[in-house]
Amino acid sequence: MYGRPNITYALIGINVVAFLAELVSGVNLLGTNGFGGSKLILHGALFGPSVASGDYWRILTAGFLHYNLWHIAFNMYALYILGTMLEPAIGSFRFALIYFVGLLAGSFGALIVTPDSLTVGASAAVFGLFGAAILEMRSRGVDVMSTGLPLWLGINLVFTFTFNGISVGGHIGGLIGGALAGVAIGELDKRRDVPRFVGPLVAVALGVISVIGAIAVA
Numbered sequence: 746m747y748g749r750p751n752i753t754y755a756l757i758g759i760n761v762v763a764f765l766a767e768l769v770s771g772v773n774l775l776g777t778n779g780f781g782g783s784k785l786i787l788h789g790a791l792f793g794p795s796v797a798s799g800d801y802w803r804i805l806t807a808g809f810l811h812y813n814l815w816h817i818a819f820n821m822y823a824l825y826i827l828g829t830m831l832e833p834a835i836g837s838f839r840f841a842l843i844y845f846v847g848l849l850a851g852s853f854g855a856l857i858v859t860p861d862s863l864t865v866g867a868s869a870a871v872f873g874l875f876g877a878a879i880l881e882m883r884s885r886g887v888d889v890m891s892t893g894l895p896l897w898l899g900i901n902l903v904f905t906f907t908f909n910g911i912s913v914g915g916h917i918g919g920l921i922g923g924a925l926a927g928v929a930i931g932e933l934d935k936r937r938d939v940p941r942f943v944g945p946l947v948a949v950a951l952g953v954i955s956v957i958g959a960i961a962v963a
Contacts, residue, residue, distance in 0.1 A: 748833065748837075750828050750829045750833055752828070752840055752841045752842075753824060753828025753829060753832050753840070755830075756828070756867075757824055757825060757840065758834070758913050759809055760809055760811070760817060760820070760821060760824075761817070761821070763809045763810055763811075763813050763815045765810070766785055767783055767810060770786075771784075772812075772813070773813075774814045774873060775815075777813065780947040783845065786810060786865065788911040789803060789806040789807060789853055790807050790810060790864060790865045791803050791804065791859055791863070791864040791865065792862070792863050792864070793962075794860075794861065794882045794963075796963035797869060797960075799954075801960060803852075804956055804959045804960075805848065805852075807852060808851070808852070808863040808864070808865075808866070808867050808870055811867070819866075820866060820867040820868055820871055822875050822925060823871045823874075823875075824867065824870075824871055824874070827871065827875065827878055828840070831878045834881060835930065835931070836874055839945060842930065842948040843874065843923050843926045843927050843948065844873065844874060846925075846926040846948055846951050847852060847869055847871075847873015847874060847876075847920075847922045848867070848869050848873070848878075848950045849919045849952045850860075850869065850873065850919055850921060850923070850951070850952075850955055851872065851873070851916065851918045851922065852869065852915070852918070852955070852959050853862075853868070853918050853958045853959040853962070854914035854915055854916075854917055854918020854921075855869070855914040855915035855916070855918065855961050856959050856963050857914050857918070858911075858915075859913025861876065863914055864885075864912050866912070866915070867917060868915060868919065869912070869915040869922075870915045870921070872898075873919040873920060874923055874925030875894065875897075875901075875923070875925070876921070877897045877924060877926065878894060878927075879894050879895060879898065880885075881927055881931055882894070884931055884932070901916075904942065918955075922951060922955060925951055926947075926948040926951050927943050930945060930948055931944070932938065932944070933947065934963060
């Protein structure tokens with residue numbers, strides 16, 4: 746076991762500060778005015794044509810913006826639960842890698858499926874943590890069904906494919922990216938014939954591939 750989940754707390758803090766900035770710039774708590782003409786959203790949300798025009802930062806910044814209070818509340822609650830479970834188990838550096846690979850892979854997926862929609866939210870990174878946490882538990886011999894995570898993930902997948910306005914590409918892309926990063930880090934770390942930096946390096950490569958792919962499909 747490692748120390749406190751400091752990266753988890755830091756990520757929650759960044760998301761909350763970003764949402765407060767959104768409120769100041771025109772978004773209301775319930776999101777009833779859409780994005781409210783917020784420049785923060787207009788210049789930070791994922792949007793294929795803008796990425797194609799050179800706004801590459803959107804691939805990252807979209808993961809720290811949210812549509813309304815319920816959107817950020819659910820994502821931050823899930824991040825807290827998953828982060829306080831996974832980060833102490835694998836370490837802050839590896840946890841951060843998985844989080845950001847999930848985020849970037851989610852942006853890639855969103856641009857494949859809905860390139861012309863404004864997309865925001867930490868959901869892709871959260872789905873990445875879902876995948877990584879379940880696989881990490883299985884590799885340690887934990888009965889994952891008893892934790893409730895597979896059921897929770899399943900419910901969220903049902904919501905993803907059932908309700909309008911949810912980024913299917915973002916959620917599935919994040920899930921796949923986080924799971925692959927988790928497997929790379931977890932499995933390669935266990936092998937004594939492989940240097941410990943190889944797993945994180947593979948995770949970084951997955952993140953880079955996601956960014957390149959996102960730019961290419963935009």
